[in-house]
Amino acid sequence: MKLSKAYEPGQYEETIYALWEKSQAFTPQSGNGKPSFSIVVPPPNANGNLHIGHGLTNAIEDILVRYHRMKGYNALLLPGADHAGFETQVVYEKHLAKEGKSRFDFTREQLYDQIYEFVAQNRDNYEAQFRKLGAGIDWSRFTFTLDQKIVDRAYATFKQMWDDKLIYRGKRLVNFCTFHGTAFADIEVAYQEDAGHLWHISYPLTDGSGEVVVATTRPETMLGDTAVAVHPDDKRYAKYIGKTIHLPLTKREIPIVADAMVEQTFGTGAVKITPAHDPNDYEVAQRHDLPMITVIDHEGKMTDVPEAYRGLSVTDARKQVVADLEAASLLVKTEAVKHSVGHCYKCGTVIEPLLREQWFVNMQPLVKPAIKALEDKQITFYPDNKRTQLISYLQGLRDWNISRQIAWGIPIPAFQNIDNEDDWIFDDRVKEELIVVEGKTYRRDPDVFDTWFSSSSWPYATLDFPEGADFKEFYPLSVMDTGADILYPWVSRMIMFGLYITGEVPFKNVYLHGLVLDQHGAKMSKSKGNVIDPITKVEEFGSDAFRMGVIAGQTAGNNQPYDETKVIGARNFCNKLWNVARFIEDKLGDKAVSTVPQPQTPADHWMLSKLQQSTEVIGLYLESFRLAEAYDTIYHLLWDDFADWYIEASKEAHNPSVLAYSLETILKLAHPFAPFVTETIWQTLAWQPDSLLTTSDWPEPVTANAKQAKDFEAIKTIVTEVRVMARALKTNDLELQHSGEAFLNDHAAQIAKLAKITAVSEAPGGQGVKLIQSTYPCWLNVSTEKAQAYLKELDDQQTQQASIVQQLKKRLGNKSYVDNAPEAIVKQTKEQLAEAERLLQGIQEQKQRFS
RNA sequence: GGGUGAUUAGCUCAGUUGGCUAGAGCAUCUCGUUUACACCGAGAGGGUCGGGGGUUCGAGUCCCUCAUCACCCACCA
Numbered sequence: 020m021k022l023s024k025a026y027e028p029g030q031y032e033e034t035i036y037a038l039w040e041k042s043q044a045f046t047p048q049s050g051n052g053k054p055s056f057s058i059v060v061p062p063p064n065a066n067g068n069l070h071i072g073h074g075l076t077n078a079i080e081d082i083l084v085r086y087h088r089m090k091g092y093n094a095l096l097l098p099g100a101d102h103a104g105f106e107t108q109v110v111y112e113k114h115l116a117k118e119g120k121s122r123f124d125f126t127r128e129q130l131y132d133q134i135y136e137f138v139a140q141n142r143d144n145y146e147a148q149f150r151k152l153g154a155g156i157d158w159s160r161f162t163f164t165l166d167q168k169i170v171d172r173a174y175a176t177f178k179q180m181w182d183d184k185l186i187y188r189g190k191r192l193v194n195f196c197t198f199h200g201t202a203f204a205d206i207e208v209a210y211q212e213d214a215g216h217l218w219h220i221s222y223p224l225t226d227g228s229g230e231v232v233v234a235t236t237r238p239e240t241m242l243g244d245t246a247v248a249v250h251p252d253d254k255r256y257a258k259y260i261g262k263t264i265h266l267p268l269t270k271r272e273i274p275i276v277a278d279a280m281v282e283q284t285f286g287t288g289a290v291k292i293t294p295a296h297d298p299n300d301y302e303v304a305q306r307h308d309l310p311m312i313t314v315i316d317h318e319g320k321m322t323d324v325p326e327a328y329r330g331l332s333v334t335d336a337r338k339q340v341v342a343d344l345e346a347a348s349l350l351v352k353t354e355a356v357k358h359s360v361g362h363c364y365k366c367g368t369v370i371e372p373l374l375r376e377q378w379f380v381n382m383q384p385l386v387k388p389a390i391k392a393l394e395d396k397q398i399t400f401y402p403d404n405k406r407t408q409l410i411s412y413l414q415g416l417r418d419w420n421i422s423r424q425i426a427w428g429i430p431i432p433a434f435q436n437i438d439n440e441d442d443w444i445f446d447d448r449v450k451e452e453l454i455v456v457e458g459k460t461y462r463r464d465p466d467v468f469d470t471w472f473s474s475s476s477w478p479y480a481t482l483d484f485p486e487g488a489d490f491k492e493f494y495p496l497s498v499m500d501t502g503a504d505i506l507y508p509w510v511s512r513m514i515m516f517g518l519y520i521t522g523e524v525p526f527k528n529v530y531l532h533g534l535v536l537d538q539h540g541a542k543m544s545k546s547k548g549n550v551i552d553p554i555t556k557v558e559e560f561g562s563d564a565f566r567m568g569v570i571a572g573q574t575a576g577n578n579q580p581y582d583e584t585k586v587i588g589a590r591n592f593c594n595k596l597w598n599v600a601r602f603i604e605d606k607l608g609d610k611a612v613s614t615v616p617q618p619q620t621p622a623d624h625w626m627l628s629k630l631q632q633s634t635e636v637i638g639l640y641l642e643s644f645r646l647a648e649a650y651d652t653i654y655h656l657l658w659d660d661f662a663d664w665y666i667e668a669s670k671e672a673h674n675p676s677v678l679a680y681s682l683e684t685i686l687k688l689a690h691p692f693a694p695f696v697t698e699t700i701w702q703t704l705a706w707q708p709d710s711l712l713t714t715s716d717w718p719e720p721v722t723a724n725a726k727q728a729k730d731f732e733a734i735k736t737i738v739t740e741v742r743v744m745a746r747a748l749k750t751n752d753l754e755l756q757h758s759g760e761a762f763l764n765d766h767a768a769q770i771a772k773l774a775k776i777t778a779v780s781e782a783p784g785g786q787g788v789k790l791i792q793s794t795y796p797c798w799l800n801v802s803t804e805k806a807q808a809y810l811k812e813l814d815d816q817q818t819q820q821a822s823i824v825q826q827l828k829k830r831l832g833n834k835s836y837v838d839n840a841p842e843a844i845v846k847q848t849k850e851q852l853a854e855a856e857r858l859l860q861g862i863q864e865q866k867q868r869f870s
Numbered sequence: 871g872g873g874u875g876a877u878u879a880g881c882u883c884a885g886u887u888g889g890c891u892a893g894a895g896c897a898u899c900u901c902g903u904u905u906a907c908a909c910c911g912a913g914a915g916g917g918u919c920g921g922g923g924g925u926u927c928g929a930g931u932c933c934c935u936c937a938u939c940a941c942c943c944a945c946c947a
Contacts, residue, residue: 025909210944217947235947248947282946290947299945358946408874412943507942533875540882540940571895572883576875578940582882584896591909602906647884651894663911670905739913746901746913775904775912823891836927844889844928851891 021703022604026597028561031699036150038702044713045155047093049492055095056087057493059481060156061501061509062099062164062474065138066107069148071535071543071581072502074553075573077152078566079500079532079646085155085691086641087497089717095493097481098156100145102138102164104428104470105201109365111137111427122426127465130426135165148554153562153694155713160489162481164473165429172480173473174432174447176520181445185381188433188443192301193420195373196363197319201424202375204469205417206508209364212357219287219352220344222247225263225272231256232351234286236358237296238344239336241266242324243314244273246292248303251277253288267349268340269325276307295374313374333371377422378431378466385515386413392514392524401530401575401644405506412507413515421469428467437462475512478525485521496526503531503576530644533578535569540580551581563693564590570646570692592654593696596689599662600700603682607675609704616680616721622668622769623677625731627723629660630684634720637688653689661685664735671772679706684718733794734766734773740792741774741799747809748788748801751775755790756782757797789868791816791861806869813866820859827852 039045047055058080063073080096088094111134112122122130149156162169180186193202218238221230231247244266249256256275263272273292280303281290294304294311304311316322321329321336327343328336344350361370392398393410400406422431430449436442437453437460444461448454454461473480478496482489495517501510510529517525536542537549544550557565568586573579618624633656640649661681669678683706690697690712701712737755745751753776757763763770767779776799788806789798830836830848837845 022906025907233947237947280945280947286947292947297945297947299947302945356946359944402875404874408942411873415944504942538882574884577883578875580882582896584882587909588895591907594907594909598907598910600906605906643886645884645886651884655894662907666906667904667911742912743914749901751902772904819891826891830928833927839927840889847889855891 021609022597022601022700024601026561026594026696026699028563028593028695029558032151032153032562032695035695035698035702036153039155039698039711039713040158042711042714043159044711045088045096045157046159047095047157049093049488051093053091053093055493056084056092056497057095057097058084058498058500059097059478059496060099060154061499061505062101062162062477063145064103064106065100065145065163066103066110066141069145069152069553071551071553071569074152074556074565075532075535075569076500076502077149077154078570079530080498081153081155081566081694082570082646082649082691083498083500083641083644085694085713086638086717088155088713089687089690089715090638091716093492095160095489096154096156097160097162098149098154098158099162099164099477099481100142101474102427102470104467105199105365105423105425106470107134107138108425108427109199125426127426134427151554151557151562153566155694160481164470164477168483169473169476169480170429172476172484173429173468176476176516177432177468177472178445178447179520180380183384185384187379187381188376189379190374190376191379191420192295192298192372193375193377194361194370195317195375196366196368197317197371198366198368199363199425200317202373202377202420202422203363203370204420204471204508207364208361208370210359210361213360215356215358215360217286217354217356218341218344218350219354220267220291221349221351222264222267222289222291223349224259225265228262229259231259231264231275231289232287233289233291235291236356237293237337238340239321239328239333240293240296240314241291241340242269242321242328242336243293243295243312244271244291245294245304245309245312246273246307247275248278248281248290248292249275249288250281250283251279253281253283256289267347268343274309276303276309278303278306296372298372301372311374315371315373317373317375319368319371333369375422377420378433378464380419380421380472382416382418382515385519386416388518389413389511389515392518397524398514398526399528401528405503405529405531405576409506409511413511419469421472422464422466423469424466426467428470429473431464431466431468433464434461435464436460471508471512474509475516476520478513478517479521494521494525495523498528498530499526500530500532503533506531528644531576532573533576536578536580538580538582540578556586560586560590561593561695563593563695567592567650567692571650572647574647575644589693592657593693595658595662596685596693596696597700599657599666599685600682600704602666603678604704606669606673607679609706614680614683615676617674617676618723618727619674620668620672620769621727621730621734621766622665623674624723624725624727626661626665626677626681627721628725628728629656629665630681630718631720631723633660634684634688634718638717641691650692653685653692657685657689667773668731668769671769680721686712687715687718730762730766733762734770737770737790737793737795737797738773740790741770741776744788744790744799744809745774745776747812748799748805749808750805752777754800755779755797756786756800757795758782758784760795760797763795763797789861789865791858791865803869810866810869813862817859817862817866820855820862824852824855824859827855 084094084096115121194208195202215236217234217236219232219234221232223230247264259275260277263274266273292300292303294301294309295313314324319333321331390410390413393406432447432449434444434446434454452463479494482494484490513525564586567589571585618627633652637649637652686697698712759781771779787798787800788809
């Protein structure tokens with residue numbers, strides 16, 4: 020016996036992975052004439068450990084790629100790691116804080132180098148974790164988002180957009196985190212309902228003819244007001260339009276303007292306009308050509324305001340302004356309100372809209388082809404509703420701010436003339452701070468790209484667009500699998516960039532998986548302390564068990580709680596596989612076995628037909644991304660069909676070729692789901708020396724004799740019924756008798772063995788309890804007294820069966836059913852009725868005999 | 871305010887174009903040391919598919935409506 024008693028994953032996984040790697044099993048060769056199947060792994064952040072979502076992503080991708088590889092595709096799973104600009108810098112800053120330092124202690128260049136070191140240290144850890152997950156990835160193609168080719172790609176894209184006038188620099192309102200000191204894209208702002216106040220403030224008219232009361236949640240911004248707006252149709256304020264107001268706490272006079280943006284029913288119907296600190300007000304200011312006064316700086320301090328407020332934080336200024344207004348009797352009313360406020364998604368600081376010079380991408384020209392591609396279903400989405408959701412997202416998309424004021428990222432390749440601030444040029448000499456072009460000196464923009472800008476090119480940049488062999492072979496990708504949470508920030512942009520740069524959609528299918536929640540259905544987060552580490556689970560239950568456990572029951576687009584009983588079930592599945600192999604090893608030894616099955620008995624034919632059906636079904640499920648159902652199919656094929664029936668039947672008499680063939684087929688079918696245990700068995704048995712299961716061919720279905728296969732179904736029916744009766748009769752000391760049925764004589768030993776009764780034999784008829792389900796007349800030899808225990812069961816069965824018969828009769832008695840339903844369905848119902856009546860009759864006869 | 875998803879056995883979830891006498895795993899109950907496996911075997915119980923209406927010969931599946939939960943989006947001053 021080469022296989023030990025129980026499967027212990029920890030003993031084999033590392034060796035098996037090393038074997039795959041050494042054999043370059045996951046390295047496809049371009050141009051080998053096979054159809055290609057490609058997935059590029061969404062690169063996890065290089066700065067930390069993999070979380071359970073990566074475990075799920077890997078499971079899905081690896082199953083798909085392994086299946087296609089065995090199926091004969093030139094299959095690629097390309098790994099990578101993400102520098103994750105802002106996110107990583109935040110992690111590093113926390114790290115610095117522990118040492119009592121902050122980003123202000125270093126220059127951006129120093130910070131960049133330090134973070135580079137920091138990330139490099141985590142790389143080994145990260146790669147080891149991927150190996151533990153059993154990822155069948157091609158390490159030779161590993162790509163980091165700061166690799167030169169990715170940076171070059173980002174620059175080429177930026178340049179092309181620059182030339183196409185899609186890139187512009189503008190002073191716009193941007194979302195700014197005053198803690199982290201950087202701007203964000205709209206999509207990065209986290210909105211939440213906060214409790215606040217609505218302060219009603221009296222603004223006196225300059226001509227002394229009265230006042231206008233405005234309502235605001237941010238009184239401190241009044242210092243930057245440059246107008247008050249009312250709705251043009253609002254009768255209450257019509258007479259004031261065009262007049263001016265004396266802005267309290269300042270010496271400024273501001274106009275009253277009419278703008279349709281104002282909601283008459285909200286607040287007082289009069290709105291203070293602070294163009295430099297509110298997106299709506301900004302637009303009003305543009306329409307009315309109002310000045311913009313910045314009163315809050317990038318650190319969240321008051322600036323360009325009267326002396327009393329200068330340098331105060333926003334919160335302090337708010338208190339002071341409210342107090343001063345109250346003292347001046349200008350505060351009319353204060354009401355508590357709940358309103359949506361934008362926060363930094365990392366530190367929670369309230370996002371300040373600030374006027375900043377930044378680089379923007381004009382999105383409209385990119386959006387249009389993407390919407391068309393989505394509408395034309397050039398990409399299949401799983402689930403499809405995410406496709407339509409994406410269309411409506413794109414329709415409302417605004418220009419994208421791609422400048423970030425952080426150190427860790429790809430420097431923006433743009434330089435500004437030191438003598439003319441409007442003169443910007445593109446140049447990729449980003450290592451230089453100053454360059455001279457045509458006699459003019461330019462200074463590099465200190466900002467870096469939004470990480471999503473470069474990762475939008477991920478599908479083709481990793482494949483060496485435009486000339487690389489990989490690009491020609493593997494683009495567009497077969498599948499993009501990622502979390503539904505990054506549909507907007509990533510998937511949408513890959514589509515837009517892919518179409519813009521390559522002229523093609525970047526992938527043919529998008530599979531969006533949901534989040535893995537904790538046991539109770541709550542989102543996992545470090546702060547809640549409910550994070551589950553996938554590697555711990557891999558070590559506890561085995562890599563195979565972990566992956567099957569997380570994909571079991573998982574469907575596209577739906578979140579799912581982590582359920583350890585599923586992982587345990589999958590661990591048991593591995594052990595079952597292992598023990599089935601042990602049983603067969605015991606029967607066959609390690610002599611080379613023919614892979615051509617030579618079926619003899621009904622059991623043999625039945626097993627082959629099950630293998631054939633399952634092979635087809637698993638293939639269909641995998642090709643339609645229904646992984647959980649594919650797993651379910653292999654699970655029951657192994658457990659129910661093979662172990663519980665075929666192996667049990669083999670204990671009476673075994674067929675070496677069918678046993679061997681079945682095991683090999685099941686190992687292959689199970690391999691994408693349980694790569695380690697299947698390969699371990701394959702290597703240990705070594706029936707085909709020097710071969711790898713992972714690169715072997717997906718099984719070709721073998722046709723079985725349908726009649727013989729059906730005969731085994733008849734045997735199963737008899738066996739099951741005998742087992743049920745034996746339990747009702749509380750004994751196994753039984754003999755199954757019949758009046759000379761050839762079929763029963765032929766399979767007497769088999770039936771007796773499976774049903775665990777004494778014998779199956781010929782006898783004169785009419786004795787004991789007759790089987791009801793079996794179409795072959797036979798009975799168990801029990802005395803009338805003993806059979807009484809069984810009568811009670813019969814009553815229940817009769818009631819049940821009678822109601823089925825009644826239902827079916829009713830259906831067939833309905834003329835419109837018979838007329839309208841498809842013929843096949845009606846035929847089926849008739850057969851069901853015939854069968855139900857046969858069973859009912861059997862029960863009734865039985866009852867009569869014993870009563 | 872708009873949108874999406876969910877609601878099926880005690881728990882976690884499947885259920886492709888309507889044909890279901892509604893499934894799985896776990897849990898529960900009964901029995902079992904049978905030539906691999908107790909990470910096992912044999913059997914059993916358990917659901918009017920969130921409520922209400924409709925379309926249809928037929929609805930868990932399609933339509934309307936209500937309820938509850940979750941998530942996303944939006945410029946609620």
